Amino acid sequence: xxxxxxxxxxxxxxxxxxxPNAGTLNGRGVGTATVGSREGGTKVRFSVQVVDDxxxxxxxLAFGCPHVxxxxxxxxxxCSGKRAHAALPEDVQSLxxxxxxxxxxxxxxxxxxxxxxxxxxxxxxxxxEVLS
Amino acid sequence: MLIYLDNAATTAVDPRVAxxxxxxxxxxxVYGNAASISHAYGAAARIKIExxxxxxxxxxxxxxxxxxxxSGATEADNLAVFGVAxxxxxxxxxxxxSRTEHKAIxxxxxxxxxxxxxxxxxxxxDRGLLTPQSVAAAIRPDxxxxxxxxxxxxxxxxxxxxxxxAACNAHGKPLHVDAAQxxxxxxxxxxxxGIALASLSAHKAxxxxxxxxxxxNKRHAAGRHPVQLQPLLYGGGQERGLRSxxxxxxxxxxxxxxFELAEAERAGDSARIAGLRDRLWEALSGAGAALxxxxxxxxxxxxxxxxxxxxxxxxxxxGVRDRIAVSTGSACTSATxxxxxxxxxxxxxxxxxxxxxxxxxxxxxxxxxxxxAAEVVTQALRRLRRIAC
Numbered sequence: 070x071x072x073x074x075x076x077x078x079x080x081x082x083x084x085x086x087x088x089p090n091a092g093t094l095n096g097r098g099v100g101t102a103t104v105g106s107r108e109g110g111t112k113v114r115f116s117v118q119v120v121d122d123x124x125x126x127x128x129x130l131a132f133g134c135p136h137v138x139x140x141x142x143x144x145x146x147x148c149s150g151k152r153a154h155a156a157l158p159e160d161v162q163s164l165x166x167x168x169x170x171x172x173x174x175x176x177x178x179x180x181x182x183x184x185x186x187x188x189x190x191x192x193x194x195x196x197x198e199v200l201s
Numbered sequence: 202m203l204i205y206l207d208n209a210a211t212t213a214v215d216p217r218v219a220x221x222x223x224x225x226x227x228x229x230x231v232y233g234n235a236a237s238i239s240h241a242y243g244a245a246a247r248i249k250i251e252x253x254x255x256x257x258x259x260x261x262x263x264x265x266x267x268x269x270x271x272s273g274a275t276e277a278d279n280l281a282v283f284g285v286a287x288x289x290x291x292x293x294x295x296x297x298x299s300r301t302e303h304k305a306i307x308x309x310x311x312x313x314x315x316x317x318x319x320x321x322x323x324x325x326x327d328r329g330l331l332t333p334q335s336v337a338a339a340i341r342p343d344x345x346x347x348x349x350x351x352x353x354x355x356x357x358x359x360x361x362x363x364x365x366x367a368a369c370n371a372h373g374k375p376l377h378v379d380a381a382q383x384x385x386x387x388x389x390x391x392x393x394x395g396i397a398l399a400s401l402s403a404h405k406a407x408x409x410x411x412x413x414x415x416x417x418n419k420r421h422a423a424g425r426h427p428v429q430l431q432p433l434l435y436g437g438g439q440e441r442g443l444r445s446x447x448x449x450x451x452x453x454x455x456x457x458x459x460f461e462l463a464e465a466e467r468a469g470d471s472a473r474i475a476g477l478r479d480r481l482w483e484a485l486s487g488a489g490a491a492l493x494x495x496x497x498x499x500x501x502x503x504x505x506x507x508x509x510x511x512x513x514x515x516x517x518x519x520g521v522r523d524r525i526a527v528s529t530g531s532a533c534t535s536a537t538x539x540x541x542x543x544x545x546x547x548x549x550x551x552x553x554x555x556x557x558x559x560x561x562x563x564x565x566x567x568x569x570x571x572x573x574a575a576e577v578v579t580q581a582l583r584r585l586r587r588i589a590c
Contacts, residue, residue: 077519085519091588103590107552110513114590130590134515138588 077135078169084139089146092128094118100191104184107132111177113141115188117148119196124148124189136170137177143168144185153196155189157182204525204570208405208563209354209382209504215407215564218458222409225249225451235448236439246450253457260460261380261399262390263416269440270453273413274381276433277400278305278348280415280444281377284430285346285398286313293343299323299331299350300546303379305400306348327548328496329358333368340372347374351389351399352382355530355543355559356495357504359387366395375421375428381405381413385463386471386501397421397428401460403452407564408459412452415443466564474562475502477571481560482507484575488582494544494557505560506530508544512585514555520581521558525574530557 077085093101094116105112111133118126127145131138147158157164161178164170170178205213214222225231231249233242251265258265271277286296298310300322310320321339325331336347347369351362362378369376375397383389384406391399397418404410419427430443437445463470482505485491490510508530509517518529530541530549540554549557560574 085516088584088588107513110552110555112590130588132589133513135519138516 077139080143081136081139081168081170084142085135088138088142090128090142091130093130094126094128098125098192098196100188100193100195102184102187102191104187105133105180110134111137111180113137113181113184115141115145115184117153117188117192119153119189119192122153122193122196124151124153124192127188131181133177133180134174136168136174137181140164140168140170140178140181141184144181153189153193155186155193157185203523204574206560206562206566206570206574207526207528208566209357209559209561210528211404211410212407212563213565214404214409214455215459215462217462218408218455221458222451222455225454231450231454233450235450236437246448249450250448250453253453256457256461257401257414258416260384260464261401261416262392262394263418266441267391267417267419269415269417269443270448271413271415271444272411273404274303274379274400274402275305275413276444277402277413277415278303278377278379279309280430280433281398281400282306282309282313282346282348283433284443285375285377285428286318287431288429289345293341293345294318295321295341295343295345297321297323297336297339297344297347299325301325301329301353301355301543302348302350303354303381306350306379310348324546325358328499329353329356329494329543329547330496330499331360331365333361333364336365337368337372340369340374344372344374346377348377348379350379350382352380352387352501352504353495353543354382355504355528355541356506356547357382357500357561358495359499359501362389362396363394369397370395370421382501382504384460385467386503388467391416391418392420395421403456403459406459406463409452409455412449412456414456417443470564471502474564474566477562477566477568478502478505478560480568481505481571481575484572485578488579492549492553494547494549503562505562506544506557507560508549508553508557509582510553510556511589512556512582513589514540514552514557516585517556517558517581520585521577524577527574528559528561530554530559 101116103114114130129141233246235246237243377398381402399416401414492508494506544554
């Protein structure tokens with residue numbers, strides 16, 4: 070047994086500990102997507118609300134390491150009011166640097182990215198259903 | 202304040218031990234080289250070292266001339282495995298051990314395999330226990346050593362070492378026992394148990410780091426002669442040629458004092474610490490989805506190992522590490538992390554092994570430490586389970 074772990078950055082610790090926007094959304098224009106598995110060690114769910122092609126709210130749930138929880142939480146904060154693009158607000162490598170994520174954990178951030186993009190797409194579809 | 206619950210990794214030096222060590226380090230202390238036979242300084246150091254040797258021998262039930270000082274249990278384990286293997290390689294090139302041994306045994310065994318030896322790794326049952334029958338069945342005519350630990354450092358289970366020794370002796374094979382976690386927790390008596398070799402550590406028993414011993418039973422039942430060893434170190438011939446190097450008097454005095462204290466206070470400490478362990482388990486199991494690792498009825502009082510379902514291991518540790526010092530079921534090996542091989546050997550899945558915490562109490566652990574630790578862990582569990590999908 071050994072807990073000689075890589076220390077987390079201040080940003081990672083803050084978003085891991087406080088985890089703002091943890092939860093789920095329901096209602097009109099809300100799209101939800103879940104990617105990953107507990108068996109694989111990372112599972113992320115985003116629920117995003119889109120109105121008039123803009124993100125109005127987002128929530129997350131995550132089973133994963135502190136980096137996964139922190140990044141998922143941060144994404145839900147960043148997106149409010151932004152146009153609903155099926156992409157991260159910044160690319161995966163930038164996110165990795167921002168949160169000081171070890172390179173061997175890149176695959177976990179890709180799970181977050183996949184969940185985010187799938188949730189945005191689902192929300193855009195839902196928002197159009199509302200309009201029609 | 203950070204609560205220390207990692208006493209299976211190492212313990213704080215008891216102030217009574219530290220005081221005795223300090224007297225050997227002060228200017229008017231016993232700082233001579235015990236190998237210096239030409240003056241009183243050397244003689245004074247020798248007297249202290251022999252007093253400590255008697256203290257250690259008394260605790261593990263052997264004679265004073267059966268204790269060989271080492272730098273710790275890791276060196277003692279290496280001396281036992283390589284020492285026996287090299288001395289007896291003409292008789293055979295096979296060893297028996299278990300999958301849940303400390304790396305100080307497993308890594309030397311792997312090295313011997315690279316040199317062409319064969320090693321049988323026994324699998325314990327899901328409680329972490331071996332049977333004497335499984336050990337006996339693994340012994341071959343070309344077996345030169347069986348090495349089984351007494352108390353497992355991760356889960357705390359106690360092997361039936363007397364029965365295992367009897368099985369080895371019935372086949373005329375020497376048994377080495379890694380007893381690093383035993384002293385102060387459970388009695389180990391080399392002579393009555395028929396154990397050939399035992400590795401000992403000071404710092405697991407509120408003694409100093411950097412000192413240990415290999416106990417060599419001259420009269421173990423497996424052979425007519427004591428087990429012979431090829432030394433690992435040469436250069437001075439100390440310790441009857443088995444371990445060259447100037448003896449660290451203050452460290453050895455500390456080990457002797459720590460062992461004597463550990464044995465004298467074993468009954469009282471064990472009862473109190475078992476109470477703390479049970480109190481912690483009751484609180485943690487109340488948080489739900491907590492699985493205790495190892496046989497709860499056949500274990501030392503100071504170790505509690507728990508796997509927590511529905512949480513990710515790294516986040517669980519990150520959620521508690523600012524408040525409590527514990528070990529996790531995810532062992533870091535160089536750049537990569539892998540789940541505890543001990544828990545995996547017990548049949549725990551990879552995720553459960555990773556989401557395990559080992560709490561290990563010591564002489565200085567208090568009830569309030571345990572209550573606060575339980576609160577910290579249950580809060581982290583509640584939070585992580587609430588945000589998990």
